[in-house]
Amino acid sequence: MQFTRTLPKELVHRAAVAEVFLTDMAHHGEDELLLAAQFPRRHAFYHDTLGPRDRHDPLLLLEACRQGIFVVAHRCFDVPLGYKFLLRTVEFEVPHPSALALGHGPTEAVITTRVEHRFRVRTGVTGLRLGFALTIGPQVALLARIGYSWMCPEDWTRLRAGQRGALGLPDGPVALPGPRVAAALVGRRDPANTVISPPRTTGDGGRTARLTADTEHPTLYDHWVDHVPGMLELEAFRQLALTAAVAAGAVRTPTALPLGLAARFRCFAEMDLPLECRAAPVRSGADIECTLRQPGAVAAEARVRLADPDLDPAGLAGAAAADRGAV
The missing domain is CATH 3.10.129.10 (Hotdog Thioesterase)
Incomplete structure (x- = not known):
């Protein structure tokens, strides 16, 4: 896994390169892949705290996993760029808080990602539930699970117009x-x-x-x-x-x-x-x-x-x- 450059920002649905934390992806079996991530020592949002700035915010690690849902959809399930995504569920836990500690340089992490469930309709797969294990060094720093779905822009426009119209x-x-x-x-x-x-x-x-x-x-x-x-x-x-x-x-x-x-x-x-x-x-x-x-x-x-x-x-x-x- 390489940590020298980020994945394309369009692939993870970010506008700013500085907000892209994933750097690589590799298949690791039929329903498993590896993602690489690099986290900065300081981030204007995730490291803004009155407490000691010596550890990563778990929500920063979760954001890397969230970016991974788009990589899996686009690279593994051929969902076209431009499709819209909906979060269904998000879960995480920090099994080893000591793994959140900041080092003397950017933090490199490997995220083992597994397809746990496919949401299907008659026309095919329209969403996934993914499990993530984010490892920093020898320790698992975050375990997460994200359920989500996607749709074409035309369906999204109709869905949004219907909900906003119903609310006046x-x-x-x-x-x-x-x-x-x-x-x-x-x-x-x-x-x-x-x-x-x-x-x-x-x-x-x-x-x-x-x-x-x-x-x-x-x-x-x-x-x-x-x-x-x-x-x-x-x-x-x-x-x-x-x-x-x-x-x-x-x-x-x-x-x-x-x-x-x-x-x-x-x-x-x-x-x-x-x-x-x-x-x-x-x-x-x-x-x-x-x-x-x-x-x-x-x-x-x-x-x-x-x-x-x-x-x-x-x-x-x-x-x-x-x-x-x-x-």
Whole structure:
């Protein structure tokens, strides 16, 4: 596997070369392939933290896996470039948090990727569920599973027009403006990397906030899309879960690591509708349950598992292993 240049940016659906993390691909059996990835020592979004900048954000590793879904579709299933993709489900866990540690140079990783399921209709395969094992050095740093589907641009246009029309929305979405949470409350240095409004406590002890979609964000909106991207929804869940966990005393600081997440995307989240992100009351030792709602529908739901980054790495790994079945 080579790490000297990235894969073509069109292949991983990125506009900026700097946002491409995959560098190679090789077949490794009928339903298995290897992907190579290189991660920078500093990234303006994924390494923006008030905590020690000595480890990778697990969502950075997940982004490399997400880029892999396009490589598999285009290179292995001959899906034409220009087709549109929908996330169905995303799951990940960090079995060895010590593997997230930054070195003295860019981090090189190998991602073993397996086709676990093919979604079929009468005309053929229209989606996949892929399993990923991302290895840094001798350790598995991330285990992930992503379910997704694809469609031709004409079908996408009809689908989007139908949903937006049913909601009484115009053809061209414009993101709703709104206030943002103070960066320090979600463990960030740069206010531009906050994606929720100041959270409020609900009557049952949970937390609620509005998702804020900034279409100028160079990572979350690397290129224009007419809805809220899935990775932005996951970041909103992470940020709200952090505020809920800190308020409940479940973690000490808002720089806690997401060691596990399981999310399901139920429909498009429209950036020109109010998007309410809710976190259920935090229960000791349990994942934090979150939902994203827009008028008339639940757009997405997730469970998030957090742990303080300064805990003993072996303890973090043990906690992840104990709860592995929930992800």
